[in-house]
Amino acid sequence: MLVMEIYAFILLSLLAIATSIGTVLNRSAVNSALFMVLHLLTLAGLYLLLRAQFLAIIQVIVYAGAIMVLFLFVIMLLNVEEEENIIKNTRFGFIGAFMVGALLLGQVVYSLLGLAGFLPELSGQAEAIGTVEAIGDVMFTDYLLPLQVTAILLTSAVVGAMMIAEFTHADGTPQDVIEHAPEDRVEEGGA
Amino acid sequence: MTTDLLAFLPGLLTAIGGLVIMILGAFRAKKQVVVPSTLLFLLGAFGVAIWQASMPTSVAFSDMVRSGSFASFLIAIIVFAGIVTTLVNQEVMQGRRAHSPEVYAMILFAITGMITFVSSNHLLLLFVGLETMSIALYVLAGLYKNERHGVEAGLKYFILGAFASGFLLYGMSFVYGATGSLHFQALALASPEVTQTLFFRAGIGLMLVGFFFKVSAVPFHMWTPDVYQGSPTAISGFMSTASKVAAFGAFWVLLTPISFSVDASTQAGSGSMAISALYWISILSMVVGNLTSIAQQDLKRILGFSSIGHAGYLLMGFVVATPQAFTAMLFYLVAYTLMNLGAFAMIAHFERTFGWTDASMDQLKGVGRIAPRRVALLSLFMLSLAGFPPLAGFFGKYLVFSAAIEAGFVTLTVVAILSAIVGAFVYLRVIGQAYFEQGESAESQSVDPQKGMGWGMVIAASLLAAGTIHFGIDALMPWPSLLDWVNGFM
Amino acid sequence: MISIEWFIALSAVLFTIGAIGVMVRRNAIVLFMCIELMLNAVNISLVAFSSYHGNIEGHMLVLFALSVAAAEAVVGLALIIALFRNTLSVDIRNLTLMRF
Numbered sequence: 001m002l003v004m005e006i007y008a009f010i011l012l013s014l015l016a017i018a019t020s021i022g023t024v025l026n027r028s029a030v031n032s033a034l035f036m037v038l039h040l041l042t043l044a045g046l047y048l049l050l051r052a053q054f055l056a057i058i059q060v061i062v063y064a065g066a067i068m069v070l071f072l073f074v075i076m077l078l079n080v081e082e083e084e085n086i087i088k089n090t091r092f093g094f095i096g097a098f099m100v101g102a103l104l105l106g107q108v109v110y111s112l113l114g115l116a117g118f119l120p121e122l123s124g125q126a127e128a129i130g131t132v133e134a135i136g137d138v139m140f141t142d143y144l145l146p147l148q149v150t151a152i153l154l155t156s157a158v159v160g161a162m163m164i165a166e167f168t169h170a171d172g173t174p175q176d177v178i179e180h181a182p183e184d185r186v187e188e189g190g191a
Numbered sequence: 192m193t194t195d196l197l198a199f200l201p202g203l204l205t206a207i208g209g210l211v212i213m214i215l216g217a218f219r220a221k222k223q224v225v226v227p228s229t230l231l232f233l234l235g236a237f238g239v240a241i242w243q244a245s246m247p248t249s250v251a252f253s254d255m256v257r258s259g260s261f262a263s264f265l266i267a268i269i270v271f272a273g274i275v276t277t278l279v280n281q282e283v284m285q286g287r288r289a290h291s292p293e294v295y296a297m298i299l300f301a302i303t304g305m306i307t308f309v310s311s312n313h314l315l316l317l318f319v320g321l322e323t324m325s326i327a328l329y330v331l332a333g334l335y336k337n338e339r340h341g342v343e344a345g346l347k348y349f350i351l352g353a354f355a356s357g358f359l360l361y362g363m364s365f366v367y368g369a370t371g372s373l374h375f376q377a378l379a380l381a382s383p384e385v386t387q388t389l390f391f392r393a394g395i396g397l398m399l400v401g402f403f404f405k406v407s408a409v410p411f412h413m414w415t416p417d418v419y420q421g422s423p424t425a426i427s428g429f430m431s432t433a434s435k436v437a438a439f440g441a442f443w444v445l446l447t448p449i450s451f452s453v454d455a456s457t458q459a460g461s462g463s464m465a466i467s468a469l470y471w472i473s474i475l476s477m478v479v480g481n482l483t484s485i486a487q488q489d490l491k492r493i494l495g496f497s498s499i500g501h502a503g504y505l506l507m508g509f510v511v512a513t514p515q516a517f518t519a520m521l522f523y524l525v526a527y528t529l530m531n532l533g534a535f536a537m538i539a540h541f542e543r544t545f546g547w548t549d550a551s552m553d554q555l556k557g558v559g560r561i562a563p564r565r566v567a568l569l570s571l572f573m574l575s576l577a578g579f580p581p582l583a584g585f586f587g588k589y590l591v592f593s594a595a596i597e598a599g600f601v602t603l604t605v606v607a608i609l610s611a612i613v614g615a616f617v618y619l620r621v622i623g624q625a626y627f628e629q630g631e632s633a634e635s636q637s638v639d640p641q642k643g644m645g646w647g648m649v650i651a652a653s654l655l656a657a658g659t660i661h662f663g664i665d666a667l668m669p670w671p672s673l674l675d676w677v678n679g680f681m
Numbered sequence: 682m683i684s685i686e687w688f689i690a691l692s693a694v695l696f697t698i699g700a701i702g703v704m705v706r707r708n709a710i711v712l713f714m715c716i717e718l719m720l721n722a723v724n725i726s727l728v729a730f731s732s733y734h735g736n737i738e739g740h741m742l743v744l745f746a747l748s749v750a751a752a753e754a755v756v757g758l759a760l761i762i763a764l765f766r767n768t769l770s771v772d773i774r775n776l777t778l779m780r781f
Contacts, residue, residue: 024706032711036714036718039718050688063750071710108696122683123736129736138741144253146255146315146316146741146745153304153326160759164336164760315745318749329757350709350716
């Protein structure tokens with residue numbers, strides 16, 4: 001059982017790293033988004049290894065299912081097909097970013113090294129707290145206020161997104177979508 | 192339950208207010224209905240916050256949120272900034288296409304987020320409140336969505352803000368891993384073995400990155416001038432004051448117990464990494480903010496850089512971290528809110544009245560002749576920002592600097608005073624531009640000089656001007672002053 | 682049992698990859714996906730700490746971070762659509778109107 005867990009962890013973590021690199025380096029936005037979906041699914045697997053069953057399900061339904069569909073929808077809507085050669089175009093930026101990233105990683109790993117024997121072993125209660133019952137139990141008692149504030153957050157996000165993304169003329173009247181389509185864009189699509 | 196709700200009443204009022212405004216918007220309510228109802232909710236919240244500020248600190252919602260004493264005091268400042276923004280906004284945005292009831296709903300939601308943020312007692316609630324504030328502000332920053340400036344402001348703010356909140360969350364996860372709890376008290380009471388670990392300190396460092404971004408301290412300041420320039424001017428004033436009050440208040444509660452505990456265990460004051468990082472970032476913010484503002488030609492950018500410098504002065508309070516520094520910081524937050532809101536409000540008014548296309552310095556040429564009284568108001572706020580006595584800005588700086596000197600931070604204070612002198616030059620240049628330069632642009636425009644300020648501007652500007660003057664001198668007055676009240680919180 | 686250090690190290694690697702992505706990519710949508718990568722990396726370490734401490738707070742923070750990420754996605758994509766309508770591209774090199 002333990003060996004199986006270790007194998008699963010190695011497989012899933014390698015897959016997670018590979019798919020995240022795929023998301024970052026892929027030249028097509030659609031491919032990036034699809035790598036991201038795969039990445040989120042492997043993370044759900046890792047959550048299961050950590051006995052967080054409810055979060056694993058939520059990860060699949062909300063993240064992979066809803067948020068990434070929104071991303072893909074916008075990519076399709078805008079018909080973005082800008083291929084960019086990341087390595088070539090931004091060599092300087094790439095090196096800088098890599099240095100910053102290496103620094104960050106080094107710092108985290110270094111601080112982790114000083115921690116040997118300090119962090120706990122997997123708690124016996126891990127299975128008990130990952131269930132829907134346990135989360136629902138505290139969600140509507142101890143975490144009532146954050147829940148309500150999150151409701152306000154989601155409301156304002158939806159209303160705000162409508163304010164920003166709505167088609168309007170300069171004077172604020174709603175605009176027809178077809179009338180809006182700029183000429184050069186239409187040509188581009190046809191070509 | 193009722194006591195819990197009462198403790199969070201200001202936030203509750205603004206949240207309900209936002210929802211009511213949205214419903215009014217669905218029924219195509221006129222501005223004459225929307226603005227007064229917004230103000231009604233905000234005034235209610237303000238009154239409750241002032242009332243609660245005279246009570247001792249208490250916790251509610253199973254230790255999630257604090258109310259009373261200085262948490263409520265900061266809420267009152269935030270709500271006051273909201274009131275002024277609403278008053279100014281309804282006037283300067285008239286006729287602008289961005290004007291709709293949803294704008295006021297977003298302002299109210301942003302205030303709800305700030306109230307949650309500043310009164311949170313748990314890292315989870317802090318994160319949720321911060322994000323509620325941020326998301327509403329991303330939308331407000333991008334309100335001029337048909338102009339490239341507006342979209343640029345919104346998107347820059349959004350991308351960098353989301354990036355920074357990733358760091359904040361990562362820091363929280365480290366702190367949680369080291370201590371096993373997200374409660375502020377649990378962090379403050381963590382044993383020295385825990386707080387000594389590099390892991391815990393890395394967590395605090397990562398959280399500081401998120402905090403520095405929100406208050407636009409120097410290595411994380413690059414978004415500030417761009418966002419202030421591209422956003423609607425009244426909203427820029429709101430962002431530069433209310434969101435910083437919230438961030439400073441929340442992080443004071445979170446950080447000072449931790450840095451105190453680190454200090455106590457290592458004896459030497461320099462033992463705390465967080466404090467030495469804060470020390471350098473405070474110096475950098477003051478120097479960079481004030482020096483770069485010299486080269487700027489846009490009034491809103493100047494105020495953006497000046498807000499970076501002011502963040503440096505406020506961070507001095509964190510470095511010093513004595514009770515005097517705490518009261519000085521609270522006082523400085525009040526003064527900064529008043530004068531910065533005032534400067535942005537006057538620029539917004541000039542933009543609207545004189546039909547400025549941008550807020551560059553050249554536009555201000557000769558305006559002093561056309562509208563001397565209004566330019567006098569602008570000059571008042573600018574002088575206060577520069578730190579001239581007897582205005583609130585001067586007294587705030589005096590309090591912060593004397594607290595720093597008392598605690599032995601002489602170098603820091605010298606740097607602060609020098610950078611304040613450099614900064615004063617910039618503000619004086621703005622005033623000089625308005626009064627002494629010959630105006631080609633302003634006088635040739637067919638501007639009706641009689642077209643003055645509307646009721647909203649009059650109320651807002653006179654409140655702010657009265658506050659700026661009053662808080663500069665009220666410590667000398669016989670009646671109980673703001674400072675006495677603030678001292679009572681410690 | 683897998684030692685918790687492995688999970689934290691994995692989360693650090695993923696967070697770094699996401700952060701590098703934010704600095705390297707120029708396409709606003711992909712850049713935003715990299716920010717989501719960072720948030721997800723944080724979630725792994727939070728869930729790991731939560732399970733190993735046997736304390737539910739980490740799980741709750743992940744749950745709330747998830748809903749915040751959803752809200753951020755909505756607003757961010759709306760802003761990207763607004764950018765596209767102004768510049769007909771989602772390249773953030775277009776965000777250079779305001780400079781020193």
